[in-house]
Amino acid sequence: MERGNSYSFRGKSPKIADTAFIAPGAQLIGDVEIADRASVWFNCVLRGDVCHIRIGARSNIQDGTVIHVNSGDFPTLVGEDVLIGHKVMLHGCESQARAFVGRSSVRMGTCVVETGAMVAAGAFLPPGKIARKGELWAGWPAKPIRAMTDEEAAMVVNGPANYAELAAEFRRLQD
Numbered sequence: 790m791e792r793g794n795s796y797s798f799r800g801k802s803p804k805i806a807d808t809a810f811i812a813p814g815a816q817l818i819g820d821v822e823i824a825d826r827a828s829v830w831f832n833c834v835l836r837g838d839v840c841h842i843r844i845g846a847r848s849n850i851q852d853g854t855v856i857h858v859n860s861g862d863f864p865t866l867v868g869e870d871v872l873i874g875h876k877v878m879l880h881g882c883e884s885q886a887r888a889f890v891g892r893s894s895v896r897m898g899t900c901v902v903e904t905g906a907m908v909a910a911g912a913f914l915p916p917g918k919i920a921r922k923g924e925l926w927a928g929w930p931a932k933p934i935r936a937m938t939d940e941e942a943a944m945v946v947n948g949p950a951n952y953a954e955l956a957a958e959f960r961r962l963q964d
């Protein structure tokens with residue numbers, strides 16, 4: 790299986806750990822770093838042209854997600870063991886370790902999803918908002934709608950490890 794496409798921009802090229810899985814069709818541009826066992830799934834775009842993008846160990850960026858940055862000093866940072874669902878839009882924002890970002894959500898500049906916080910599917914998190922540990926944010930625009938359940942908290946912790954296993958299986962097809 791082929792790996793995604795990487796492009797240099799302004800002298801910076803994507804740096805991808807050997808154990809990371811980059812699916813065919815993913816496009817990585819410029820100042821992008823992908824850590825060990827992280828995965829970037831089919832047809833994602835990570836454009837680190839006017840600032841940088843960092844994806845932490847074992848985190849997964851699911852199919853069709855678009856990640857960009859804001860110019861100035863507004864990178865997009867994804868910590869370790871983060872789940873970013875299908876078709877998410879991240880733009881100059883931070884997802885701390887073990888954050889959960891639901892599918893088709895949109896996250897604008899400088900917003901933060903803290904460790905152990907959850908953004909529901911289809912949510913819109915406006916600039917500057919902070920989802921705190923244990924909170925579930927949902928809606929358009931998103932608001933904290935309730936505390937996460939114990940089940941959700943467990944899913945946030947365990948989900949990325951399961952995804953890292955799946956990614957490793959796909960990664961072996963590329964050797």
Ligand SMILES: CC(C)(COP(=O)(O)OP(=O)(O)OC[C@H]1O[C@@H](n2cnc3c(N)ncnc32)[C@H](O)[C@@H]1OP(=O)(O)O)[C@@H](O)C(=O)NCCC(=O)NCCS
Pocket residue numbers: 873874875890891892908909910911912927928
């Ligand atoms: C929000 C979420 C956690 C479900 O919460 P829940 O409390 O179990 O939801 P329920 O099904 O009991 O619905 C409760 C209410 O919230 C609404 N609701 C459910 N999901 C919602 C969402 N994503 N955004 C807005 N409202 C939502 C329901 O319509 C319902 O409204 P009602 O009371 O007016 O009928 C879930 O829908 C979700 O978004 N999970 C994330 C899935 C995902 O993106 N995974 C990524 C990996 S692929």
